[in-house]
Amino acid sequence: MIITKQKMLSDIIKAITGYKNIFITGCGSCATLCKSGGEEEVAQMEKYLKTKGFNITGSTIIDEACHVLLTKRTYREHLSKIKKSDAILVMACGAGVQASSNSVEIPVIPALDTLFLGNTIRFGVFEQYCSMCGDCLLEITGGVCPATRCPKGLLNGPCGGVDDDGMCEVDRTLKCAWVEIYESLKKRGHLDRMKKIIPPKDYSKNRHPGSLTLKKRKGSAK
Amino acid sequence: MLNKDFIITAELQPPKGPSVDEFLNKAHILKTKVDALNVTDNQRAIVRLSSLAGCAMLVREGITPVFQITCRDRNRLAIQSDLLGAHALGIRNVLAITGDDISIGDHRGAKQVFDIDSIQLISIIAGLNKGITAGGSSLAGHTDFNIGATLNPFARPEELNMMRFEKKSMAGAKFFQTQPIYDINAFKKFMEKVKDKEVKIIAGILVLKSAKMAHFLNKNLPGVHVPFALIKELETSYDPKKKGLEIAARTIQTLKGIAHGVHIMAMGMEERIPEILEMV
Structure with missing residues (x-):
């Protein structure tokens, strides 16, 4: 899974200063498992931002915050709240943040730093074994x-x-x-x-931005 | 350099700044005393004047350099282009090194490259000697480098260490400069094992300055073991620096007939290397 870590609260505040009405988005997949953007963390963030004088217009946990179509649909469902918001704070990996910024026109602000593709060693302990070369x-x-x-x-x-x-x-x-x-x-x-x-190593296999489109093949398993 | 019966090289760090007076002064003191001078490449991941420029200046002064190249700061294009430049400037000896990790230096936030490792670097230099680039295309002409590599005779696990040595030699390394040697008997045993290899093994001599330094090496430098007797000598000496020079001279004397040469690392005391060599 993608390992993320919450930014310093002071940095998050700095990034959203100037906006009053904030919508918070979490992720039901990786960020939930690394306890950086699941239900609990989103609720804590909501509470914290309220104490700092921000108005929270609403929040949601997208099952996979990196899934562009799913993210668009989720924001459509929350359209009235999004319309009242000045910015969205996204508690997901960088891919999730960008799926959000793709889906709305207001500013989207990352609350997490994205670290690596990680193995779960035990609860709360993650290590990197693959760098996706x-x-x-x-x-x-x-x-x-x-x-x-x-x-x-x-x-x-x-x-x-x-x-x-x-x-x-x-x-x-x-x-x-x-x-x-x-x-x-x-x-x-x-x-x-x-x-x-x-x-x-052949680094031509690892150029970014990466892109892969599955093609239907005759006789394939699907 | 490699044709000598007993090769003597020493290590010189380029300055951390644009002034080269001290660097060249030290080089001149050593000019007639050594066969070649290694110029380090941003050693310990700290920015210094480039080893290429340092080597080029030595060539201009009539001194044979050994161009140290690490894999940390440049990708395969930059390294090859520096090598071609070095060749054009009259540099013929190169030492392929992995490079210290960027995290120990003074630019910890920098991106470390390691596009290739030291064994791949040796292969690439061997390719340039045949007129072929790492990308497989042909050069106009070819280089004529003496390829060197580093060696720690006592790194563990031994089998893994020997495999790495074999790979370096298979890739095209013709000379090896080793980690500091103090335990001559252990080194002798190592040399027995590799006696059939057609490579020159140049034993590292790190000049000890104090007993404290010896303890530090034993604790922190993998595969380096300063025997207790030497530490005792330093401890009981009124002039430990002088004693360190004596120990170095004695070690060099003993290594004649065991190694193909010595590589002296004086850690800032390069001007005293002639004293060591006079004692030998």
């Missing part, structure tokens, strides 16, 4: 991504900063990705895969 090489690296798990993204083994305990110089609490890859390949009897030089 468009060029997956996990089969060569024993199922551990060096482009993500190594702070330098090295593809051919560790740098000189791996310490005697196999920890990373950038963050001593983090195991060196290449020690993990080595151990994983060794366990699976695939150490020979490490001996080949992996060529530079």
Whole structure:
């Protein structure tokens, strides 16, 4: 899921200063799970902004705030409240904020910072294992991504900063990705895969803005 | 440089500022004492005068440079173009380095590049030597670089470390400059293991200044182990800096016949490197 974190309240206030009537939008998917833009957080924000003298015209939680059609439909349903609002504060990832700004004409303000595509380690703990490079090489690296798990993204083994305990110089609490890859390949009897030089990554597969349109194929599963 | 029986190189940091007087003074002190001078590339992720400009100035002064290139600050286009420029300026020795992480330096908010890693960089330089760019197109002509890489003989896990060394050599590295060596016996064992490789291994000599520094290295520099006896020597000396020079000289003496050369890192005391070499 997309991991988000609420901005400092003082920064949110700064961003909405000058607007009086605020509508708040949360997200029922990722932002709910990271407790940054679910029902509870939207309610808290509403309460907080009221204490700061703002008038809250209404609020909503969109099931997927990044779904453009769904977002448009939701705002149509809340049209009378939106009409009374000077701005919308969106408690969703950057994709969600932009789905909103696509759907209304009043200013849309982000309340969250979008961090990474995260794995849930346990409740409230998220870590990044994939950086969506468009060029997956996990089969060569024993199922551990060096482009993500190594702070330098090295593809051919560790740098000189791996310490005697196999920890990373950038963050001593983090195991060196290449020690993990080595151990994983060794366990699976695939150490020979490490001996080949992996060529530079093809960043043409990761240009932004990304775009993908599914095409119907004859004989496909759907 | 690589044809010498025992190669002696030293490391020089370019200035953090536009004035090069001290840099060139130190280079001149070392001119007749060493075979080549490494010029570091924004070491520890701190902005300094470029290693390319530093190397070009050394060439102008008749000193052989080793052009250190890290993968942190430039993508493959910029690195290749700097390499071609370096070649045109008379630079022939390059040392491919990963580079310190940007988070330890003075521009923590900067974007670190790492478009390629040091092994891919070695392959790219080997390609330029054949007249081919990283993109696969042909150059007009070809470069003639001596390709170097770094090596930590004692990094763990050993098997992983050896694989990385093999890869660097397979990619085209012909000389290796190592992390500081203090434990000669352990280094000797390492050299036994790699004796069939047709590469030059230049042992790192980091000049100790105090017992405190030795403790710091043991704690913070992976694979570096200053033996207790050396720490004791520094501790009981009235002039630890002088003692550090003596230890360096002694280490170099012992390494003759074990390594193919030494690379001296004096950490700001470069003007005292001749004293070390006179003691050898």
